[in-house]
Amino acid sequence: MNNFGLKLASLLLALSTLTGLVQAQELNATVKINTQKLQTADPRVFETLEQTLREFLNSQKWTEDMFDNPERINCNFILTIQEERSATSFKADLAVQSSRPIYGSDQETPLLNYLDKEVTFEYEQFQPLVYTKNAFNDNLSSVLSFYVYVILGLDYDSFSPLGGERYFQTAQEILNNIPSTVTAGNPGWRSMESNRNRFWLIENLLSPRVRPLRQAIYDYHRQGLDLMPTNIDQGRANMALAIEQLDKVNQAYPNSMIIQLYSNAKANEIIEIFKRGTLTQQDRVIQIMTKVDATNSAKYRAIK
Secondary structure, rough: OOOHHHHHHHHHHHHHHHHHHHHOOOOEHHHEEEOOOOOOHHHHHHHHHHHHHHHHHHHHHOOOOOOOHHHOOOEEEEEEEEEEEOEEEEEEEEEEEEEEOOOOOOOEEEEEEEEEEEEEOOOOOOOOOOOOOOOOOOOOHHHHHHHHHHHHHHHHHHHHOOOOOOHHHHHHHHHHHHHHHOOOOOOOOOOOHHOOOHHHHHHHOHHHHHHHHHHHHHHHHHHOOOOOOOOOOHHHHHHHHHHHHHHHHHHHHHOOOOHHHHHHHHHHHHHHHHHOHHHHHHHHHHHHHHHOOOHHHHHHHHHH
């Protein structure tokens, strides 16, 4: 092969490799850090951290699957600094949101809308964040990686029955890899601290008692929402059947975190969709949702 041929082959290989790297990216994550409560730390440190988080989430290869750019999962990570423990140690709230497209439309549907109020971390400017499978690097990397795999699991569950199992298992592995010396000073990882934290989130998602809800995530999205652009009545009927599973899971696992998590993400959507449902559907959806999401019962009565 002549020099021109070698150069052309090298260029094509480089382009192929670059394309593969782009396809490997699973997330289209936006990151925002709120620092209004800072008193001593330099805000420029958090400008650097914001960019570091964005690169960490969007450049990491999280799965073995290949994603084209339009397939990347839209998600938001909003870190609000609540306390300066030292010049390099902080406590924050982390809001995590994700969505997926509705097939045959230009709309998206929320899958996750969760606020974690127990995020603690150490950070010095220009410090890298690293995710290493089966190893602990630092608490912030672990928290973010944990939620990445929850996002992936919910997304895959919405496209195939129980399709997110391996990603939920990876999130559990991240939790299990947190050293006891770390969990002692960094809340959110242990069962005894709360019944609404990272431990219980992944426990719920992997619990056999919650499997009907995970099947319902598929039925609600793939057999319901994705069908509505072509058959709105059948799509809504399938969504009503999926909501029935919430009641069953609530009875099998009372006060489970996952029911509230699902309700937080889907409440407004459910209300708007079933405002146009049959009277029977409306009555049943109101009955179920006011039971499983009692604090928002007044909202669901707006269906009728």
